[in-house]
Amino acid sequence: MAAPASRRAITHVVFDMDGLLLDTEIYYTLVQEKILARFGKTFDWSLKPKMMGKKAIESAHIFVEESGLHGQLTPEGFLEEREAMLQDMFPGSELMPGVERLINHLHMKGFPMAVATGSHKRHFALKTQRHGEIFSKMHHVVMGDDPEVKKGKPSPDVFLAAARRFEESVDPSKILVFEDAPTGVAAAKSAGMSVVMVPDSKLDVSYHEDADQVLTSLLDFDPSEWGLPPFEDAAK
Numbered sequence: 001m002a003a004p005a006s007r008r009a010i011t012h013v014v015f016d017m018d019g020l021l022l023d024t025e026i027y028y029t030l031v032q033e034k035i036l037a038r039f040g041k042t043f044d045w046s047l048k049p050k051m052m053g054k055k056a057i058e059s060a061h062i063f064v065e066e067s068g069l070h071g072q073l074t075p076e077g078f079l080e081e082r083e084a085m086l087q088d089m090f091p092g093s094e095l096m097p098g099v100e101r102l103i104n105h106l107h108m109k110g111f112p113m114a115v116a117t118g119s120h121k122r123h124f125a126l127k128t129q130r131h132g133e134i135f136s137k138m139h140h141v142v143m144g145d146d147p148e149v150k151k152g153k154p155s156p157d158v159f160l161a162a163a164r165r166f167e168e169s170v171d172p173s174k175i176l177v178f179e180d181a182p183t184g185v186a187a188a189k190s191a192g193m194s195v196v197m198v199p200d201s202k203l204d205v206s207y208h209e210d211a212d213q214v215l216t217s218l219l220d221f222d223p224s225e226w227g228l229p230p231f232e233d234a235a236k
């Protein structure tokens with residue numbers, strides 16, 4: 001089926017990282033569950049979407065406020081407490097299903113790609129240490145502690161910085177973004193880009209509304225629906 005006109009203009013692709021390229025959101029969830037358990041509270045998926053995709057200190061403020069931990073835990077204390085646990089977990093980060101196939105395909109077809117993540121440099125290095133080959137196919141990576149990223153997602157800063165750093169200047173409407181988080185979808189839409197959302201199955205469907213397409217897995221992405229060259233292999 002031919003792609004509708006609105007989807008035929010894509011020339012560049014920008015990927016979110018945590019929960020989209022890498023199966024790392026589970027680490028944040030586990031650590032946050034553990035910290036809340038210490039206060040006799042439970043962490044659930046009504047709080048998770050508010051924290052996902054944001055800069056660390058921004059999500060730390062949300063965690064403390066929304067969990068009612070004012071006076072018991074500071075955002076800085078929360079970050080410190082979770083850091084040792086995360087540092088042990090991040091080197092085990094796995095690619096999400098379908099990532100290798102999609103990135104290798106777009107790279108082979110010559111589509112410039114970038115990563116736009118809320119994650120900062122030190123965590124990026126730990127998470128990607130076993131995935132150098134895949135990340136080497138990115139033209140550039142913009143991280144949450146980049147000086148051009150004044151505010152985390154849902155601010156468009158990280159996506160606009162990613163758009164500016166391709167070889168040639170790119171109209172945001174020609175960029176296709178892949179995201180898992182509601183804050184990330186909002187950021188990319190506010191940057192004027194198209195978004196394929198690949199949310200965790202536990203995310204409430206009310207968060208799907210703003211995405212241009214919602215998929216259960218990257219394995220279900222069909223490039224031809226976006227006017228991109230079809231996969232040449234039959235297997236998913």
Ligand SMILES: O=P(O)(O)OC[C@H](O)CO
Binds near residue numbers: 018117119120
């Ligand atoms: O989903 P990302 O890649 O923007 O990362 C954001 C945080 O590090 C985790 O939610």
Ligand SMILES: [Mg+2]
Binds near residue numbers: 018052184
């Ligand atoms: Mg993400």
